[in-house]
Amino acid sequence: MNSTLPSEEVGAKIVEWHSCIIASSYKDAALLKKEVELMLEDMEENDKLLAYYSLIEYRHQTMINGNNGILTNEIQFNFKETSLDHYLKYLYYFVSGQYEFNKKRYRTAVKMFRKAERLLEHVQDDAEEAEFLSYIGYAYYRINQYLFSMSYLEQAETAFRRLNFVKKALNCKQVLGAIYSELENYDKAELCLKEILEESTYPSINGITLRALGLNMFAQSNYESAVKYFKQSLEVKEHKKSYYGMASLADLSHSLFKLNDVAAALEVFKKAKEGALYHKDSEFISRCKFIEGAYIKKDTSVIDEAINELNSEGLYYEVCELAAEMVEISEEKGDNESALKYSKLAYRGRVNQNLIGDGQE
Structure with a gap:
């Protein structure tokens, strides 16, 4: 005889799965995803929980595959307004913003995040709130709204450090360093980025930070130092193989052309162009x-x-x-x-x- 699981029990498991996604615990998230899928087969009918599941499943796919997830726009919220309904609405706007961000539609992403922010009081989880603060900060950065971006990213970095999510805190600090550079506060940018290198034990962050130091030098027309940092970033295996490695190749070729080292620049440029086309x-x-x-x-x-x-x-x-x-x-x-x-x-x-x-x- 088939038993019917209470939706509250399934909801609690989805929350646990969601927490692992926020913490980037890939193995635990994968195991919990399978558990949730099995539980859904025996769950009593509950449209809210199915909507919640679809949103968290998208976040899981984004964690695993980057920007290759697909988000349906058919999810509707026609429920009686309860605390859970507000949270589901928050999730809808947040995940919609995340999807737009991953597709590089940054202005639309900001719109979604601002709608989610109105419902942030219904998020009773410090890690989830920190995640939101970081995403809206990144989105404002991508549309050059630096004061907004810095405000959110500083709050996010503080929150992540309080939770001991060091890698996520360093990601926020790296973007803050990039903002200082783009505001032509080059010394502060360099100090910020070098502090990250001293603290970080994460190769991916080290590669991105070295590239950011290169960009900071390029902006000051110090192309010799820019070349040094771009080359160092490409010595980090995890960085070289990533999307950001392609970006470092383009930056390196640009710097070499600036130095009139045409032969070396052309060799690097060919790889950079191939990488840009590969990543579309x-x-x-x-x-x-x-x-x-x-x-x-x-x-x-x-x-x-x-x-x-x-x-x-x-x-x-x-x-x-x-x-x-x-x-x-x-x-x-x-x-x-x-x-x-x-x-x-x-x-x-x-x-x-x-x-x-x-x-x-």
Whole structure:
């Protein structure tokens, strides 16, 4: 005879599974996922718990596969307003924001996270709240809203340290270091990033931090030091094999072209372009196109195409950065007309950085 499990019992197991996902306990999360799936077969009918399960299952897939999860938009919340219903709504908006973030639709992600934030009081879990603070901080960073981003990331770092989630705390601190650099507070950025290297025992974080140090040096036109850090980042096996390794290759090739080390730059550039295409990353496909137009083909139409692509993606900091580089190149050539054109593009990128806007649907 088939027994029917109380939905509360299944819900408690999903909460346990969810906690393992937050803590990045891959093995325990996988075991609990199987337990939950078996329990669902015998669970009494409960649409709320099935909705909860579908959201947590998406978070599990995101943890395992990065941005390859699929989120259905068919989940509806037509229940009587209870504390659990508020929490389910929170989860819906949070996971929807996470999905948009993973698809690089950062403005839409911020919208979802802001809706989730209104329901944050119904999250009775410090780890879950810290996770939310970090995600909204990352999303604000990606749309260049630095003051908002820093506020959330500082809170998230403090919360993760209180919970002894050191790796997640260091992730927050690494983004804070990147923000200092983008705000041209280069000394503070370098100090912050070097503190991470002193504390971190995680190869993936070390690789990303070394790349961030390289970017900090590149922004100061210290290309020799930038090359050193990018090469060090690629010596970290876990970093080299990752998406961020592809990014380091692109940054390294760019720095080598700046140093006029053309032979080495071309060799690295080929790998970087292959990596960008392999990862289907629109930002770095456009960045490679820019490098190709500026330093290999010396073709402004290719450069303009790359900048326009970045602009259409809402990557205004990158537009500003590359347009400013073209101002410098044009001025060195005495091409005042082009310098003026790219100055206008850089200015427009700077203005757009300060607009949250309705953004990418």
